[in-house]
Amino acid sequence: MDREEVEIEGNSEPNQQSSGQISHLALDIGGSLIKLVYFSRNNNNSVASKAGNASSNGNSRTLVVDGQIHFKRFETSKINDCIEFIHSRKLHLGGVQHHEAPTSDKIMIKATGGGACMFADLFKEKLGVFLDKEDEMDCLVAGANFLLKAVHHEAFTYMDGRKEFVQIHHDDLYPYLLVNIGSGVSMLKVDGDGKFERVSGTSVGGGTFWGLGRLLTRCKSFDELLELSHQGNNRVVDMLVGDIYGGTDYSKIGLSATAIASSFGKAISNDKELEDYKPEDIARSLLRMISNNIGQISYLNALRFGLRRIFFGGFFIRGQAYTMDTISVAVKYWSKGEAKAMFLEHEGFLGALGAFLSYEKRSLDDLKVHQSVQLTPTCTSPVGDKKHNPQTGCLNEYESIQCSIYAA
Numbered sequence: 208m209d210r211e212e213v214e215i216e217g218n219s220e221p222n223q224q225s226s227g228q229i230s231h232l233a234l235d236i237g238g239s240l241i242k243l244v245y246f247s248r249n250n251n252n253s254v255a256s257k258a259g260n261a262s263s264n265g266n267s268r269t270l271v272v273d274g275q276i277h278f279k280r281f282e283t284s285k286i287n288d289c290i291e292f293i294h295s296r297k298l299h300l301g302g303v304q305h306h307e308a309p310t311s312d313k314i315m316i317k318a319t320g321g322g323a324c325m326f327a328d329l330f331k332e333k334l335g336v337f338l339d340k341e342d343e344m345d346c347l348v349a350g351a352n353f354l355l356k357a358v359h360h361e362a363f364t365y366m367d368g369r370k371e372f373v374q375i376h377h378d379d380l381y382p383y384l385l386v387n388i389g390s391g392v393s394m395l396k397v398d399g400d401g402k403f404e405r406v407s408g409t410s411v412g413g414g415t416f417w418g419l420g421r422l423l424t425r426c427k428s429f430d431e432l433l434e435l436s437h438q439g440n441n442r443v444v445d446m447l448v449g450d451i452y453g454g455t456d457y458s459k460i461g462l463s464a465t466a467i468a469s470s471f472g473k474a475i476s477n478d479k480e481l482e483d484y485k486p487e488d489i490a491r492s493l494l495r496m497i498s499n500n501i502g503q504i505s506y507l508n509a510l511r512f513g514l515r516r517i518f519f520g521g522f523f524i525r526g527q528a529y530t531m532d533t534i535s536v537a538v539k540y541w542s543k544g545e546a547k548a549m550f551l552e553h554e555g556f557l558g559a560l561g562a563f564l565s566y567e568k569r570s571l572d573d574l575k576v577h578q579s580v581q582l583t584p585t586c587t588s589p590v591g592d593k594k595h596n597p598q599t600g601c602l603n604e605y606e607s608i609q610c611s612i613y614a615a
């Protein structure tokens with residue numbers, strides 16, 4: 208590496224920081240969740256000057272800033288809580304000056320997702336900032352490429368309860384299929400930095416699981432629905448091959464008796480109404496149906512373009528063992544073991560990270576995030592649901608990841 212790096216130490220609490228230490232807030236405002244990414248400098252070591260390669264102003268010093276990238280999320284329906292959070296921590300002062308603004312008070316925050324348009328006026332009214340919209344697909348790909356190149360333990364496989372990190376070499380990353388499971392699902396063939404095509408999508412995604420699940424189980428929150436699905440048995444609701452074939456396999460076409468022949472197929476019974484089924488069995492069946500369907504469609508798209516690697520992102524996954532297992536099995540089954548499902552530690556923050564990284568394009572005397580920096584998650588959570596922070600009202604995947612950031 209031809210640049211100098213500094214070690215980042217500690218995990219500063221953004222609560223305690225002045226606005227001067229926060230920079231580059233970026234947002235991804237999706238159909239279900241708002242994701243926030245921002246950088247905070249370490250208190251005692253805000254900017255260090257180091258000898259390095261020639262910088263943009265011709266001198267040969269590079270400023271190195273110590274700190275962390277923070278991740279937060281809110282439900283989109285609670286956008287006012289998100290705005291309050293930003294306001295109380297003065298995160299909005301960590302945008303960049305509008306390059307055409309005649310006055311000093313025009314701060315621009317990078318934002319992506321449908322809500323970047325929809326809520327622009329609200330942000331202007333409540334925080335006095337402008338949302339600088341970045342394309343959602345561009346941001347997803349930029350975020351995924353960055354994580355896959357920069358973070359050591361980012362991508363992993365998950366099968367039969369075993370999580371295994373995968374080392375991705377920079378020169379062997381492309382092409383791959385990126386499947387983002389948000390409210391809906393987008394599938395993108397990625398060929399390089401900024402080189403991609405959205406090859407498919409499906410409206411049966413995370414919003415479908417949460418929406419149908421809420422109606423069918425009367426759960427009050429997504430977390431409750433997930434929790435319920437852990438306890439359920441999908442076989443009570445799904446029609447299995449054995450239910451149709453008198454308990455035997457249909458071996459001629461490779462279907463075991465326990466394979467699902469028809470998701471929710473048992474619910475056709477005239478003898479039972481919704482209330483006769485346990486909500487946990489319904490939640491389990493729904494989660495399996497949607498995960499399996501996405502896994503299958505993903506593989507078929509990988510097949511279309513001869514892609515062996517499929518990375519799954521989006522907050523539908525939420526580090527859930529059953530979800531990842533089902534997707535992995537679907538990919539393995541349909542590809543006859545040729546393709547592999549891989550998951551990302553920062554699954555839900557791809558778009559927000561992409562928006563964060565887009566500051567680089569126009570930052571002149573601002574911070575630059577170098578994509579070759581090694582990032583290390585400050586906490587490596589076990590598979591299963593990740594932390595929920597009831598105090599801030601937001602759901603934290605990770606408090607922060609350590610990073611080296613360069614100012615040129």
Ligand SMILES: Nc1ncnc2c1ncn2[C@@H]1O[C@H](COP(=O)(O)OP(=O)(O)O)[C@@H](O)[C@H]1O
Pocket residue numbers: 236237238239240241282320388389390391412413414415416417429430520521522523524525555602
């Ligand atoms: N706390 C939550 N509230 C609502 N949905 C959640 C929550 N956590 C995870 N999800 C799941 O994540 C999906 C949204 O994923 P995300 O990647 O944020 O997409 P979007 O950008 O459309 O909001 C939801 O449809 C739901 O399936």
Ligand SMILES: CC(C)(COP(=O)(O)O)[C@@H](O)C(=O)NCCC(=O)O
Pocket residue numbers: 237238239320321343388389390391392393407408409410
């Ligand atoms: C419209 C969207 C890109 C919005 O992204 P999201 O908020 O769901 O993350 C996504 O919901 C999607 O790709 N839906 C599937 C539409 C389709 O291809 O049929």
